[in-house]
Amino acid sequence: MPKPAYGLAGKVFVITGGSRGIGLELARFLLAEKARVAICARKQEGLDQAAAELSGGDNLLAMPAHIARSEDVDIFFEQTRARFGRIDALINNVGMNLLTPSTTEAGIETWQKIIDSNLTGTYYCSRTAARIMKEQAGGKIVNITSTAACRPAQGMGIYGVAKAGIEMLTRVLAAELAPDNIQVNAVAPCMVKTGFSAPFWSNEDIHAEIVKNIPLGRLAETADVVHPVLFLCSEGADFITGQVLSVDGGSTAV
8 A cells, every 4th residue: 555645635636537547546546645536437337446446435536427528527526526625636647549550541530539538628627627726726737648749659649649739738727827826737658557558568579669768678657657646736846837747767868
């Protein structure tokens, strides 16, 4: 069990895509910190499994929401405030990709689905959170982006475009929301060993090719991403905003 270290006890966190991978690990760490956590995902089955695994009791709210639908986002945030009274931090964690070997030949439906699930959903959630945080005179927003935002990756062209949009959105919102004492930052990991990226790292040849380009010699684990996010949500990051922190084992440094 992770040890509390970030002074987040009693804070209220919203995590999108919280039923698995990085989102689930974030919820686990935050609950260990005695924070109160609301997670959402599209599928009730996954949320039920996550809730059972987390055993968060009254400190956990798990409800279905499709973040690319503004009405779902509004209901999710309303329910979170009704349950916990406030929202101190939003972690925009949802990420989805459909393999697109050729971006120009991908159907418009594929483009729209990837853009909506990643970029538009992040905007909807950030917009709603910002309105609430302004009333509270402060808050934190942390976006999970990717090194694919700055370096094209095979099969991930549209995904990279969406993540690049999230990075600019991070900077724009940081500038706009600074007068309201809302800090907006992003964490950009390289490939993280989760079910989302399993089609890549589960193949030995592809895995070896990816690791070859990471100076630290391994893929990121979920905890490698969680700790930077929790730092950016803590008081220690009160004077940090508009930044994209690479968590990539040095891969963008070479």
